[in-house]
Amino acid sequence: MRLFVLFKAPPEKDLEWDEADVEGQHRFGYRVWRLVTEYIAFSEKNQQGVNRNLRRDIHTAIRNVTEDLGENYRFNTAISELMKLTNALQEGDRHSETYGEGVQTLLKLLFPLAPHLSAELWELLGQTPALHEVPWPVWEAEALTVDEVTIVVQVNGKMRDNIVVPTAQSGDREVLLAKAQEAANAAKFLAGKEIRKVVVVPGKLINLVVA
Amino acid sequence: MKYNPSTVEAKWQQIWAEAGADRGSEDGDRPTFYALGMFPYPSGNLHMGHVRNYTLVDAIARCRRMQGYRVLHPMGWDAFGLPAENAAIERGIPPAVWTHQNIAQMRAQLQALGLSYDWEREVATCDPDYYRWTQWLFLQFWEAGLAYQKEATVNWDPVDQTVLANEQVDSEGRSWRSGALVEKKKLRQWFFKITDYAEALLQDLGTLERWPEKVRAMQANWIGKSLGAELTFAVVGHGHTITVFTTRPDTLGGVSYVVLAPEHPLVEVLTAPAQQETVANFVAEVARESERDRTAEDRPKRGVCLGCTALNPLTGETVPIWIADYVLAEYGTGAVMGVPAHDVRDFAFAQQYGLPVRWVIAPKTGETPTGAYTEPGVMVNSGDLDGMDSVTAKSEVVRRAEAGGWGQGRVQYRLRDWLISRQRYWGCPIPMVHCPNCGAVPVPTEELPVVLPENVAFTGRGPSPLSTLKEWVEVPCPACGTPARRETDTMDTFIDSSWYFLRFADARNQTCLWARSRQRLAARQPVCGGGRARDFAFVVFAVFHQGIARSGAVGF
Numbered sequence: 001m002r003l004f005v006l007f008k009a010p011p012e013k014d015l016e017w018d019e020a021d022v023e024g025q026h027r028f029g030y031r032v033w034r035l036v037t038e039y040i041a042f043s044e045k046n047q048q049g050v051n052r053n054l055r056r057d058i059h060t061a062i063r064n065v066t067e068d069l070g071e072n073y074r075f076n077t078a079i080s081e082l083m084k085l086t087n088a089l090q091e092g093d094r095h096s097e098t099y100g101e102g103v104q105t106l107l108k109l110l111f112p113l114a115p116h117l118s119a120e121l122w123e124l125l126g127q128t129p130a131l132h133e134v135p136w137p138v139w140e141a142e143a144l145t146v147d148e149v150t151i152v153v154q155v156n157g158k159m160r161d162n163i164v165v166p167t168a169q170s171g172d173r174e175v176l177l178a179k180a181q182e183a184a185n186a187a188k189f190l191a192g193k194e195i196r197k198v199v200v201v202p203g204k205l206i207n208l209v210v211a
Numbered sequence: 212m213k214y215n216p217s218t219v220e221a222k223w224q225q226i227w228a229e230a231g232a233d234r235g236s237e238d239g240d241r242p243t244f245y246a247l248g249m250f251p252y253p254s255g256n257l258h259m260g261h262v263r264n265y266t267l268v269d270a271i272a273r274c275r276r277m278q279g280y281r282v283l284h285p286m287g288w289d290a291f292g293l294p295a296e297n298a299a300i301e302r303g304i305p306p307a308v309w310t311h312q313n314i315a316q317m318r319a320q321l322q323a324l325g326l327s328y329d330w331e332r333e334v335a336t337c338d339p340d341y342y343r344w345t346q347w348l349f350l351q352f353w354e355a356g357l358a359y360q361k362e363a364t365v366n367w368d369p370v371d372q373t374v375l376a377n378e379q380v381d382s383e384g385r386s387w388r389s390g391a392l393v394e395k396k397k398l399r400q401w402f403f404k405i406t407d408y409a410e411a412l413l414q415d416l417g418t419l420e421r422w423p424e425k426v427r428a429m430q431a432n433w434i435g436k437s438l439g440a441e442l443t444f445a446v447v448g449h450g451h452t453i454t455v456f457t458t459r460p461d462t463l464g465g466v467s468y469v470v471l472a473p474e475h476p477l478v479e480v481l482t483a484p485a486q487q488e489t490v491a492n493f494v495a496e497v498a499r500e501s502e503r504d505r506t507a508e509d510r511p512k513r514g515v516c517l518g519c520t521a522l523n524p525l526t527g528e529t530v531p532i533w534i535a536d537y538v539l540a541e542y543g544t545g546a547v548m549g550v551p552a553h554d555v556r557d558f559a560f561a562q563q564y565g566l567p568v569r570w571v572i573a574p575k576t577g578e579t580p581t582g583a584y585t586e587p588g589v590m591v592n593s594g595d596l597d598g599m600d601s602v603t604a605k606s607e608v609v610r611r612a613e614a615g616g617w618g619q620g621r622v623q624y625r626l627r628d629w630l631i632s633r634q635r636y637w638g639c640p641i642p643m644v645h646c647p648n649c650g651a652v653p654v655p656t657e658e659l660p661v662v663l664p665e666n667v668a669f670t671g672r673g674p675s676p677l678s679t680l681k682e683w684v685e686v687p688c689p690a691c692g693t694p695a696r697r698e699t700d701t702m703d704t705f706i707d708s709s710w711y712f713l714r715f716a717d718a719r720n721q722t723c724l725w726a727r728s729r730q731r732l733a734a735r736q737p738v739c740g741g742g743r744a745r746d747f748a749f750v751v752f753a754v755f756h757q758g759i760a761r762s763g764a765v766g767f
Contacts, residue, residue, distance in 0.1 A: 002266050002324070002325075030214060033214040037212045069270060069271065070274055070275070073267070073271065075270060108277070111273060111277065112269075112270040112271070112272075112273035112274040113270050115223065115325055115327075116216070116224075116325055117216075119223045119226075120214075120219045120222075124212075130226065130230075132227060132230070132232045132273075132276070132277075133232075134277065135277060135278070135279065136274065136277035136278045136279075
């Protein structure tokens with residue numbers, strides 16, 4: 001019910017009651033409940049490190065919900081953001097530490113909107129102090145940076161190695177060339193040879209023609 | 212593991228209450244935030260609109276708390292008003308009992324929703340601890356010359372011999388209880404002089420950048436500023452003159468008739484003997500209609516002529532004098548000039564009653580107008596004004612009026628002074644005493660509150676229950692000691708609710724409305740959740756701010 005009235009419309013619009021939507025918000029509440037309780041029961045959590053993609057989803061949610069609840073009072077978009085984060089967690093790898101960060105963040109962000117449900121889950125998760133005493137999460141700019149891509153390194157048209165570069169630089173000839181020359185396996189095929197020509201397919205591959 | 216909402220909700224509500232998690236802290240250096248929902252009328256049940264607004268504000272409050280703000284998030288009750296009195300008349304339950312039962316029920320409903328209110332700051336406008344300060348505010352207005360008495364019309368039930376609120380009159384103009392046709396009656400009533408602030412309010416609207424455009428437009432329309440002139444028409448064969456307000460002095464040459472409100476004091480004086488019966492019937496008929504009906508756009512306007520004429524001060528021509536239902540006595544001068552050629556409503560009126568139409572402004576395109584032409588254009592049929600741009604002619608006519616002593620430029624506002632007195636029981640008593648020697652005398656502030664007596668019988672008939680309580684009404688004059696009478700009118704409940712957001716900052720203070728030291732928690736502009744329909748109350752807030760500031764009693 002709380003979620004329904006918040007999700008339904010921006011404050012300046014009039015509210016229209018809709019049973020199906022109330023049901024939808026109920027389902028969202030239960031989805032969060034299931035997601036978190038299943039995670040509590042999951043015995044292999046925190047065994048792997050950081051998942052950059054999931055972390056980016058988490059911090060994007062923090063940034064957007066902070067704007068929606070703290071600045072623009074757009075409750076419906078705040079709930080959409082939380083649904084997105086819930087989806088990301090459902091598809092995420094529960095082994096990672098990042099997953100734990102994601103579950104905790106989801107509950108913190110949900111607290112103003114669905115305080116009882118999130119306070120209860122927070123306690124079941126074994127977190128102290130109680131959720132109403134926990135500060136609002138702060139997003140990290142660094143976690144928001146869009147990731148890296150893998151570029152294939154060819155020598156004379158044959159695949160010899162892979163390099164990982166920031167997405168923003170995946171078409172930068174100088175960066176790719178420098179990285180390709182440092183790549184261990186490719187370096188074997190380049191040793192003592194002269195690079196005659198460099199072909200770059202941005203985001204995909206770099207081909208070094210040598211003689 | 213299943214989610215069981217009822218046990219989980221009850222559990223956390225108890226934990227938060229015991230921890231005092233929702234209390235607004237007065238201490239510390241952390242920033243403050245005021246999350247204010249409009250407090251409800253305690254009808255007994257929350258409706259969806261309440262639930263929505265309060266949930267939105269609660270989400271904001273909770274988020275701000277987590278962000279480290281000291282949050283003021285209070286709740287209270289707009290508890291005076293007619294429904295409690297009606298319940299008393301219909302079911303014999305005392306208004307105070309009915310109201311407090313409803314408050315208890317709604318408080319439980321709000322608590323069950325888990326709304327994070329600081330209940331230690333709860334106020335109800337019907338509690339003496341609260342209305343003592345409503346009365347104090349009234350006295351500040353009185354001292355500043357902003358509260359005054361004058362005659363105004365009320366709805367009168369001739370069968371029950373009682374004053375009715377607008378809500379007690381049905382769509383056919385009959386009393387809710389007796390079924391009698393409701394009459395209009397004049398009573399001496401209390402007003403707040405909000406018209407002094409019309410321009411300031413309009414200017415302030417411009418600074419409210421974060422308000423939705425729609426709401427600002429509504430407010431501006433309500434204030435209703437128009438630039439124009441007051442022009443004086445001499446009545447032929449009488450020593451009297453009629454002053455009209457017009458926003459279109461440029462159309463003065465096109466006047467076909469002058470029209471007064473049926474309640475205009477000159478109507479009786481000017482009516483020709485042959486017209487007396489017709490006029491009297493028409494006046495009585497209009498007296499039964501509501502203001503809204505009289506001015507509704509989709510309704511044909513009706514009028515009768517008085518059988519006398521007035522002189523057009525610009526052209527020297529004579530025009531007939533009429534009265535019509537669409538002219539209101541309280542607005543402007545209670546008289547207007549009828550220019551069918553350049554006003555849609557006047558055109559319809561002239562068609563209906565066969566009055567002449569004379570165009571004095573023509574479109575610049577050179578076309579000949581046929582209906583009411585309301586746009587600017589070029590002056591025609593206007594003697595030496597012919598050929599002049601009508602916008603220029605507007606100021607030229609005002610200049611000539613001022614030079615000739617028959618008029619002057621004026622700014623007019625639709626906003627009228629606020630009629631604040633009600634002939635009802637369940638409201639805040641107006642803290643005044645009427646003395647045969649001294650006139651209206653304020654109750655000294657140290658004697659506040661003037662407590663609303665509770666040993667009252669309700670019949671729904673006759674005078675206000677308060678005025679029949681001899682032991683309450685009869686008091687010595689505070690100034691000279693002569694036997695005098697308390698004011699028995701109570702205040703419009705909008706006054707109670709116009710300042711509640713201030714009291715929340717210092718709800719338990721017994722020595723003043725709120726102490727300056729407590730301002731810090733509420734100093735930030737509140738975030739307000741409430742229905743748009745009630746946004747116009749903002750104007751009232753603003754008037755209060757200015758009125759209080761003007762009295763110098765509280766520094767804002």
